[in-house]
Amino acid sequence: MAEFEKILFKYIDSPDQDRIDTYIKNGGYAALEKAITTMKPEEVTDEVIKSGLRGRGGAGFPTGRKWSFLPKGIDKPVYLCVNADESEPGTFKDRELIEREPHQVLEGTLITAYAIKCKIAFIYIRGEFAYGAKQLNRAIDEARARGFVGKNLFGKGVDIEVIVHRGGGAYICGEETALLTSLEGGMGYPRIKPPFPAVAGLYGCPTIINNVETLANIPHIINRGASWFTTIGTPKSTGSKIFCMSGHVNKPGNYELPMGVPLRELLFEHAGGVRDGRNLKAVIPGGSSVPVLTADKIDVRMDFESLAEAGTMLGSAGVMVLDETTCIVRTAQNLAHFYQHESCGQCTPCRQGTYWMLAILHRIEHGQGTMEDLNTLTDICDNIEGNTICPLGDAAVPPVRSTIRQFREEYEYHITHKKCLPGTSPARFE
Template sequence: MELKVLFKYTDDPDQYKMDTYISHGGYKAWEKVLKEIKPDEVIEIVKQSGVRGRGGAGFPAGVKWGFVPKDSPKPKYLVCNGDESEPGTCKDRVLMENDPHRVVEGMAISSYAIGAHHAFIYIRGEFVFPAERMRGAIEEAYEKGFLGKDILGTGYDLEMTVHTGGGAYICGEETALLNSLEGKPGMSRIRPPFPAIEGLYASPTVVNNVETLANVPEIINRGADWYAGMGTEKSKGTRIFCLSGHVKKPGNYELELGTPLRHLIYDLGGGILDDKELKAVIPGGSSTPVLTPDQIDVPMDFESVAEIGSMLGSCGVIVMHEDTCMVWAATRLAYFYMHESCGKCTPCRMGTQWMYQILSRIESGEGRPEDMDHLLSACDNIEGQTLCPLGDAAAMPVRSFAKTFREEFEYHIEHKKCMVQNSFPSFGQ
């Protein structure tokens, strides 16, 4: 069952406009926060709600806000991460396009909570239209006095800026994003120092995903308990699942956390394309280990998915049917990570290159028996040993494909061809 909190009004074609947003209760939370709630109390409410980061890592948002030092003489910054680039994921785009004021309001509230007077939203460069919508919303918010100097006469100032990227998946990683926002190549930074202590311009900074922040206004309006009442014990609220690949009705579905994957694929997604057999599902964006058909009864919450060896990640659910070559799929993903590695740390820069080299050899029929061991050993030497999570993100899918579908890889090596010849709906049909 869909449970629409964030998507409540996204189908309304006028929701992006200030008046419509306000008619739907917009900016009430912002006004309430400014006039009635102290910053610390806002952090406490968000902590109580249990809302966790929607970018992929799932870190509790309120706790993250609490890390910002109160006594720092430096300015503080809020950065909203709209660099949505994880293959299989396209939820933030919908929010930014169709309900940008909700994002603005969420950003404003969290800025207030952490004591920031300048908030940035970093949007991937390809998202020209979503960025336009965000700019429009921010402009309207300034006009209405929801942003700028002395907001609603409370003395609180907040500037908000849209910053667009230039095509780099790595900029979704928070420290790379901050470097990029500073005008540098988007290379990750060593932690510590964590962004909460030394982030943007070496000042305390909170980086939150678009979807995370979009939840904040409703948490304020309806209370932490209401929010915590949705989902499971440790995975509260709803999430937007992006269903793509071989399903009949791909799309973004907002579901209560803990909804079984099967319900999403078969009931909401209408089942497998051409009524073929399901072969594999990537549950949380391309970085997460692949699941097999016997695993799809898993409730989609952080803990349950982790229990079966994968991750909820960014909730990008990619469905593959029986006619999909797993070597091909792994190669395609390995190429992506090689292309997107920033090149700063050795295991990621070289490991992604080597994995792709091995996989593309196997894929093109030049595999050697020892390649499987080398591939898995490369994964070993990447995972846990890179500067930022991109290394893990690159190794996890390769490892899971190679382990879960090992016989397909071995067949490829031995017979120099696919065990399952890709047969996709040729576009145009």
């Protein structure tokens, strides 16, 4: 394969790339000008549909098609919400884009707002990212001074305002309908769909919610065209992807590579392999909510289709690497704690299910489990899945179900011997 030229991260290491002068010098805001001065909003949407771009937040829904679901010919305002509530364990790509390339995110937001005829766009950023919020606000101020944000952009009568809204520390608000409820000032409770946000979203108005990385791709698609974009990646998963490498790897961090890069290459060539020369035990390839892959299954390509065929998901591409010293029960317990803490409590299967999963995993880990517990855990998984308003319940299931399926002997060892498998131990802090 020819040397891949990074798209989103091409200038990420340039000094002052977060300032508008440098961003413009490196080609920034040309796409916004091109879109507003030479393209109709519908043409922008068509180009994005043709590019095959799919949402980078986890679900992988085709972006342009999502935009095209907006009802035609109604007189309510249309809103755009940029989902910058990055909270899926193992995922830290949007943070880097926001902190170091805020103008790229903003330009994508502005072009999208133009395409969907939105006059007020919100960037909902998780509350902990205080620096990211500052970077975005500064980018908006700089862009406003150049006439890229505000009224009558490029003299074409286009008005777009962008508001940075900070969350309050709740994973659930990354779920699109919870994000809307939160943005309306309420507790972050997801809503039943339908109606879908494209029809009745923020303040009951048509609303599009897109992930940060998704929107960062838009200026490049407009600049270079949909047909260029489709030459990167795989036929069904086009473009590049930022893979977040964490856990027991030598070189953790974000790696932008074409969709479909083999997991083995990603792990061993890019991220430097497993830490301290240890053996690989497992990989969670798409954020904490996806099924775990055992070490013998890493000859899989990192795209939506290949990972689905392998029984897992690309999700947010947060790749967490577990070496041979990792206790799998403790891993499952750690993630169960996360979901139990982050369940909003609206739906009983999720609220009660995550509570009991954590309690049972805790007792297995602490030598008080029984074989029956494994059936109970599986039963809880079956009863959560598909029975909740939003996908948080479904997301809590794979870490438990897949680890029991693939590491059943380790669970059984825990139950029988009342301790961790020999050779596994809690991680050291040095």
